[in-house]
Amino acid sequence: MQKPSLIINRKFYERDTLKVAQDLLGCFLVRDYRGKIWRALITEVEAYLGEKDLASHASRGRTPRTETMYGEPGYAYVYMIYGIYHCLNIVTEKKDFPAAVLIRSVRIESVDHRKTNGPGKLCNFLKIDRKLNRWDLTKGEKLWLEPRDPKIKLSKIQKSKRIGIDYAQHCREYLWRFSIKS
Template identity: 40%
Template sequence: MKSKAPKMRLSREFYARNTVEVAKDLLGKTLVRKIGKKTVSGIITETEAYRHSDDPASHAFRSRTERNKAMFGEVGHAYVYFTYGMYYCVNAVAKSKNFQAGAVLIRALEPKEGIDIMIQNRKTENVSNLTNGPAKLTIALGITKMHYGEDLVNSPQLYITEEDKVNGKISVGSRIGISQGTEKLWNFKIKI
């Protein structure tokens, strides 16, 4: 029996483009987290783009801070932030040369590997509810502030890979949980 060839990681160049385009193109890719010798992963089904000077909803809109400095750094790194005093959210830093900062929030996954670990981490057996939100997926995959700045292109423990061709219509809408920049339709979803 042939073993499956490992999927290719996304390149630095993939992230060095318009943040909105990267957000769309991340749909159907696989977010992978290695925990020891175990793999936990899911297919990305929802993303949101956040830019810089043209995006009042972005953490980077006003200026560079200790919290958001990853958004201003090299593309292809993880920007992990703490929200509501209890949850982490993971983003992929992505921006073209036209912007000083940018990142794509990974909002939802379709569980793929390590579902038993996800169930244990989330303390729920409802698989459809495991990774259908940005905080849920970080808990399920064990992503924390320790992954802030992680190089998604070269890291052995957190990265994004190509997936087999995923067919499906991308739905576009306003980003969730924001009060400014609501006119920007930068939330993208796909059904797997």
């Protein structure tokens, strides 16, 4: 497989997280695993924004785990949940400001959508685990992102409450989950 011609660059990620989250819809998450390449259309994401966001791991400040979120934008933040699943996040905003976009659902051509329609499921399918934590997504190796096809018109972005964050008090109400029809 040839080197990708279009890779989303670091400036794209170094912006307001809510903007980046919505701009990622319709983009492609590309995974090269031992020479096999999948191009996954991003259809659902959630934003996690700053220490004030009680739903974010960073709400408790800098810890060894959250260090990735405080780092440079354009890196992967991968963590394990429930001891079974991995979740893939894309680090956003400037260094030292903790924020990221969780990839919740993707669609891959000729793959049953039920295999990739959840954050844990898509990591399982794309062989994404903590070895890819802090991976630089702008290198065009192993895991990177490519822009939307400008020819394809994006359906209206749906905004809704984030999933599975009942503990986050008032932050539960934020409409920081974004999706497109897929």
